[in-house]
Structure formats: structure tokens, C-alpha cells
Amino acid sequence: MSIQDNLKAIKTELPEGVTLVAVSKTKPNEAIMEAYEAGQRVFGENKVQEMTQKWETLPKDIEWHMIGHLQRNKVKYMAEFVSLVHGVDSLRLLQEINKQAQKHNRVIPCLLQMHIAEEDTKFGLDESELQELVQSETFKAMENIKVVGLMGMATYTSDKTQVRKEFAHLKVIFDSLKQELSDISVLSMGMSGDYTLAIEEGSTMVRIGSSIFGSRNYS
Numbered sequence: 001m002s003i004q005d006n007l008k009a010i011k012t013e014l015p016e017g018v019t020l021v022a023v024s025k026t027k028p029n030e031a032i033m034e035a036y037e038a039g040q041r042v043f044g045e046n047k048v049q050e051m052t053q054k055w056e057t058l059p060k061d062i063e064w065h066m067i068g069h070l071q072r073n074k075v076k077y078m079a080e081f082v083s084l085v086h087g088v089d090s091l092r093l094l095q096e097i098n099k100q101a102q103k104h105n106r107v108i109p110c111l112l113q114m115h116i117a118e119e120d121t122k123f124g125l126d127e128s129e130l131q132e133l134v135q136s137e138t139f140k141a142m143e144n145i146k147v148v149g150l151m152g153m154a155t156y157t158s159d160k161t162q163v164r165k166e167f168a169h170l171k172v173i174f175d176s177l178k179q180e181l182s183d184i185s186v187l188s189m190g191m192s193g194d195y196t197l198a199i200e201e202g203s204t205m206v207r208i209g210s211s212i213f214g215s216r217n218y219s
């Protein structure tokens with residue numbers, strides 16, 4: 001199947017209101033352009049340098065999402081153009097995004113990443129850290145970032161019950177955050193292996209790479 005066929009097949013499965021982020025990390029510009037020509041405009045990358053190079057060379061109506069773990073010293077390279085930062089898991093990182101956004105007179109939309117998986121290898125906040133962050137005066141004072149929702153990754157397992165439970169847990173946190181903050185509308189959960197479950201549990205944004213572009217080669 002071609003990239004265009006894969007995209008079409010996935011899109012027919014997505015309910016209205018669920019945004020598809022085509023995860024193009026490690027993939028060349030030609031692959032991205034194939035998806036672009038099929039109408040895809042939202043792409044996700046996990047390395048700032050790679051995303052910046054792609055942004056410089058590819059059409060300017062592409063929305064670039066940073067989905068990976070982000071280091072503070074890299075924020076400045078993408079502050080001019082990034083559309084959504086998915087993986088924010090500390091106040092210090094949020095402060096840096098705010099500072100760099102200010103230099104470009106922008107308000108950068110961000111998602112806070114929650115730790116929902118059993119594995120302790122995955123990044124993210126727990127519920128008390130989330131509360132501490134959103135209730136801090138520092139957070140409330142920032143004008144150049146806007147937290148628009150949450151992101152999470154389920155445990156990498158074939159146990160669907162486990163994955164569903166983790167997504168359902170994130171949805172509960174999302175719903176309660178909605179009561180606390182205005183502008184909360186994005187729940188980023190679901191990848192190639194688990195997006196169907198994620199959508200059933202309330203995802204509004206799925207991040208799909210290998211099911212569109214084929215497997216990645218990290219050599």
C-alpha cells in the first residue's frame with residue numbers, strides 16, 4: 001500500500017472531530033510530500049533539528065507538531081513556527097516556551113504530558129504534579145503559552161484491557177482539567193498500535209506514524 005492509500009484508509013476510520021497527526025520522524029521530504037498531496041497538513045516530529053529542517057524546505061501551510069521529549073535549550077529553534085507542543089512535562093519547560101514565544105510575539109499552544117503507563121520509562125506528570133503546575137502563580141502569569149489539553153502514551157503491551165484502562169484514566173483527568181481551565185479541548189492519545197482503543201476512550205487527536213509511512217529505520 002502507498003502512503004496515500006494508508007492515509008485514506010486511516011482517515012475513513014477516524015470520527016469527525018478527531019485530528020490526525022501524521023508522524024513523519026525519520027522520514028524524508030518526499031514521503032511527507034506524498035501525504036501532503038493527499039491533503040494531509042498536520043505532521044508530527046520528535047526532534048527539533050529535524051523538524052526545523054523540514055519546516056524550512058517544505059510548504060509553509062504545514063502545521064508542525066513537536067511530539068517528542070523536548071529539551072529547554074532547543075525550544076528557541078522552533079518557537080517561530082511550531083503549531084502545537086505535545087510533550088510539556090514541567091513548569092520550567094513551559095516557562096522557556098513562554099519566553100521564546102514572546103520573542104516572536106506568539107502564543108504557543110501546548111499540551112501537558114501525563115504519565116499514564118505502568119512503565120516508568122515514559123515521561124510525564126502525575127496528577128499531583130499537574131495540579132501543582134496549573135495552580136502555580138507562575139503558570140497563571142504566562143501570556144505567551146496556552147495549555148489546550150493533555151497528551152499521554154499507554155504502556156507498550158498487547159494487553160488491550162491495560163491500554164484501555166490507561167486511556168480511560170487520562171480521559172478522566174482531561175475532563176476534570178476542563179472544569180478548572182478554559183481552552184481545554186485537545187486530548188492527544190493513540191498511535192499506530194492503539195489508536196482505535198484511544199478513540200473509543202475519548203481521544204480527539206491521534207499521532208500515527210508507521211501505519212502511514214511504514215516502519216522506521218533508525219540506522
Ligand SMILES: *Cc1c(COP(=O)(O)O)cnc(C)c1O
Nearest residue numbers: 023046067191192207208209210
Ligand atoms: C513515534 C511516535 C508516535 C507514532 O508512533 P507509531 O507507532 O509509528 O504510530 C506517536 N507519538 C509519539 C510521542 C511518538 O514518538
